Amino acid sequence: MSSSTQRIGVVGYGHLGQFLVDRILRDGSGLGLSLAFVWNRNPDKLRGLVPEDLILTDLSSFSDRRCDVVVEVCHPQIIGEFGPHFLSQSHLLVGSPSALSDPDLNQKLRQAAQQSGNTLYVPSGALWGGQDIQRLNDSGGLKSLFIRMSKHPSCFRLTGDVLSEWTEGEGRRVLFKGSVAELCPLAPNNVNTMAAAAVAAGSLGFSGVQGEIVSDTELRDFHVVEVEVTGHGGFSVHTVRRNPAKLGAVTGSATYNSFWNSLLVCKGHGGRVYLC
Template sequence: MATSSSTLRVGVVGYGHLGQFLVGRILKEGSGAGVSLAFVWNRNTNKLKGCVPDDLILSDLTTFTDRKCDVIVEVCHPQIVKDFGLQFLSQAHLLVGSPSALSDPTLNQKLQQAARQHGRTLYIPSGALWGGLDIQRLNDSGTLKALFIRMSKHPSCFRLTGDMLSDWTEGEGRRVLYSGSVAELCPLAPNNVNTMAAAAMAAGALGFAGVQGEIVSDTALSDYHVVEVEVTGSNGFSVHTVRRNPAKLGAVTGSATYNSFWNSLLVCQGHGGRVHLC
């Protein structure tokens, strides 16, 4: 296990926008930040050539055990967490960039059991979630009563299953696409609601079924995403935050989330055997 005085060896699974950002930053700044690359995997290996040193490219993900690393960062797709999460935790800490996968209660339980069994940490990045650690503290103290999250984006920024948004037109304004439990929402928008999934992990007592979420398509939001969080505690306590995350049209991830994810990666040390929001 890496310590604060050693280099954190990182395996990156996925080379989309977020994966490219993390790999590029590790290659450029890693030595100064105490981070190095163990491997990079992408479904399309050709995308890595010329961008990642050849000796760091992993062509077959099933051979990841050949590359010694301290933490594996998944920034690919929830299916990777389902297919490889248990194997990853048997070898290293796991930073789950697609926590919507954890809305599957069986998978969630198995991953937490594996973390305890192997003394590894299941890291959940805060991403665009503001106040996640405060939510976790309320949860741990037994005073968290309710949690609601609304995510509003331009329709081009959503990646939804089915045809929920196939008929949108520019200038139509605001449309509520879904309102209900985060457990039911995650399969509908697995790439868009990782912020909600992180919140559901922080609010363990409520769980995915108990946390309420809403996604809103709004053609007026051409420059940023909006994330609203409403927390209700005991004795009349409540908090309402509104975060505007700059984002280009069509961007699934807001720009501020990239640096948030980098900061999450830097703390992936020394929390073995548990779930840790970072």
């Protein structure tokens, strides 16, 4: 194995985790990637699917596997518990950037990246034009940002009873509209696209970026992400992205390849937050 090969640790083995693990095992050697470990809350789900020597049962011992990049595709809670420790040892690709809506954790992660020189990578996911938003923000030209995510109700994983009951044919229902800071705890698994936008729009932050989640029983085959960017001097952009998705799927189909492309970017960009 080449000394330039990047060792990747995957935390979480849901649909996205399975996709990444299978892709690394299949195509990784030709791209300079190899698996260091795979962790899942229930390790039994890994048996027979992941080589036994790659299964990590105790996440706190991840540093023994000498990773270059840890990829979190599990839950924001894992970032809260292990994020700073991951960054002290390796680059970190955060699949649950909604965790960054917690200002204290956000600061701890940024400090950990700065102190270690490792990069905190935030994937664009289903966000279209993330780098453009970031450039507008960095130039001081960003005035406001609004994102609407519309999905079939079966695709939402919400806390509380916001969507406790729904019926087929009920059509469109606005579930929540407000700041992304308020939305992230409500729908931690559904609004990572909004979280990525809040990272790109650093001058506005999670409290300044506005979001809306919509349940629509007509959206049986795709998710819809609408982004409205307003700049100074009358500048504005409105994009609508239709992401094919199966009923009940939290993540749209196109997001898988987007996440894979983000992983390929994780070569080290210094001790900072980097949207990829």
